[in-house]
Structures are given as C-alpha cells and as structure tokens.
C-alpha cells in the first residue's frame with residue numbers, strides 16, 4: 001500500500017469481500033493513487049462506520065469506495081454521513097448472486113447519492129477506475145495516465161484475434 005497520504009478510502013463490510021475489493025485496490029496501485037483499505041460494517045461496527053465517515057474528509061480522503069454484499073447498507077450509510085463522493089460496489093452474494101447487494105446499494109432515496117457499479121469484480125475494478133477519473137479532473141498527470149490506459153485497452157481489443 002502506498003505510504004503517502006491516502007486519497008481514496010476502500011472499505012468493505014467483511015473480510016470475505018476482499019477477493020472482490022482487491023480489484024479496486026489493484027487499479028489504484030496501477031495508477032499510483034494512495035489509498036487505504038479497511039473492513040468497516042454498518043451492521044457489525046456501526047460506531048466505527050460513523051467515525052470513519054465523519055473523519056474521512058478531515059483526514060484528506062477525496063473519494064470513498066464501499067463494497068458490501070447482501071443487505072448492503074454500508075455505502076448508503078457512509079454516504080449519509082460524509083460529503084465525499086461514495087462509489088458503491090455490490091459484492092456477489094452466494095444466496096442471491098449479488099442482486100440483493102445491487103438493489104440495496106443502487107436504490108438510494110433522492111438526496112443522498114451512491115455511484116453504484118456493476119455486481120462483483122467488474123464493479124470493483126470500475127470503482128477503482130471511477131475513483132481515478134474523479135481525482136483526474138484536477139490532476140493532469142493522472143488524466144494522462146487514464147488516457148494512456150484507455151488507449152492500451154483499445155489497442156488490446158483491436159489486436160486480439162478471434163482464434
């Protein structure tokens with residue numbers, strides 16, 4: 001984990017979400033964005049969650065990525081207690097394949113938004129990229145990195161033979 005001041009807080013409801021959420025972290029590492037990663041749960045550690053959300057901005061974070069599965073209240077509850085943008089990642093639950101997580105995160109009441117990604121690893125990866133895009137608005141070097149990433153991605157798709 002980079003040892004400079006974290007700009008992105010990556011939180012998840014349980015250690016069991018790490019396999020998914022590490023995809024977000026890998027993107028941040030790839031772009032050299034300083035981050036922190038922690039387990040914080042609205043259900044199991046409500047006081048910690050409140051503290052985390054309340055203190056995030058003061059600690060220099062600019063974006064929060066919150067992943068949770070099942071009754072995934074974490075992203076919305078964190079969003080209710082910070083002005084920072086919150087990106088929600090619906091973790092793929094075993095019982096309902098992540099549809100429960102998706103609906104829990106995406107159906108916020110008007111007034112408290114959570115930017116909801118796709119279910120599972122694609123969502124976690126995109127959460128990392130979305131955080132990079134948000135930070136890149138005011139950071140030209142990061143913007144250049146993002147542009148180069150998109151170009152490499154396009155070239156890779158164009159040059160991939162179909163067998």
Ligand SMILES: Nc1c(C(=O)O)ncn1[C@@H]1O[C@H](COP(=O)(O)O)[C@@H](O)[C@H]1O
Pocket residue numbers: 012013014015016017040041042043044067068069070071072073074075091
């Ligand atoms: N959805 C939440 C919250 C929350 O929203 O506060 N806290 C834990 N969880 C979720 O419970 C699932 C099962 O957790 P365990 O594997 O620890 O039983 C995880 O996907 C976690 O995100």
